[in-house]
Amino acid sequence: MLYSILTQVSRWAIPVLLLIIPLYGFFRKVPVYEAFVEGAQEGFATAVKIIPFLVGMLVAISVFRASGALELVSQVLAPVTSYIGAPPEILPLAFMRPLSGSAVLGLSAELMKVYGPDSFIGRLASVMQGTTDTTFFVLTIYFGAVGVKKFRYSVITGLTADISGFLAALYICHRIFG
């Protein structure tokens, strides 16, 4: 029941928005097509501007992953995190969460393939995937696109949100699926 409502919502969200907004604009006497093109023009410049920031971030992240450093850090920290009830298998996912959305998606799909989506690890990985955005992706491209170089306390706030999201995911999974 819940599932069918949710899938219907996500199936219809974009078509409905694409219909309602131009229709409403038309009745408010907006030259809809011209307004669309005018807005769309901004898209190209912004997307091109973020290329260097994204290249910098993705290269560092993928070197860290591919070299085996991520695995190593996870192994070193495993005894500590098992103490709070986090399975060691989940650690690479927790580290990548603030760094790269596509890496996280790959890792959680891998965990679900190996352990099954309805195992504790699979469920925890799912909840973590759905929790908090990739802080560094957002920071680098958003600040990069407008030329901000001093982030002040943003990095700390974002990482604290990531850590608290991880702990909350861990807690709720133990409570519900334990």
Added chain:
Amino acid sequence: MLNVIWLVLLAAGIIVAAATGNIDAVTDAALKSARDAVQVCFDLIGVMALWLGIMRIAERGGMVQALARLLRPVMIRLFPGVPPRHPAMGAIILNLSANILGLGNAATPFGMRAMKNLQELNGGREEASTAMCTFLALNTSCITLLPATIIGVRLSYNSANPVEIVGPCIFATSISMVIAVSLDYWFRRFSRWRKP
């Protein structure tokens, strides 16, 4: 801070790879991901153009302003530095709504647009404004009602109940959002980074 994190990721990766005889992986990963990054940006061009175009229609028709007016009581408390009728408010609301609904590809264009507006208010400075920090705190920790991607992944691995994680996701994102907003509030009011 970002300089340190970037360097640590890169250096730690190369040192570990050298120590474990895995050095070829570094070369492959570096070159491949540089190419992937450009691909991501190119994919973004179309999506950006689409959503920014639709947003312009909504702005010209007054829809965004109406939405901003509705949420003004909340927004002026979160963003005291932004004039209540400024277009940045509308863009921030659209970005957060897209995040809440799990429409990741629409969230990014709205977010970039919001940052552009905020940077105009910031006078083009190189240092982030307080409003930008609050916006990013909200953006990275925002509550998610519909984690559509992960439901899809669970379904493809034949989960007996792909949506059972929706409730826990809402719980965890609520916690992280409350913490991020409180911490941001503390930073901008009491820390050494606060602005008079």
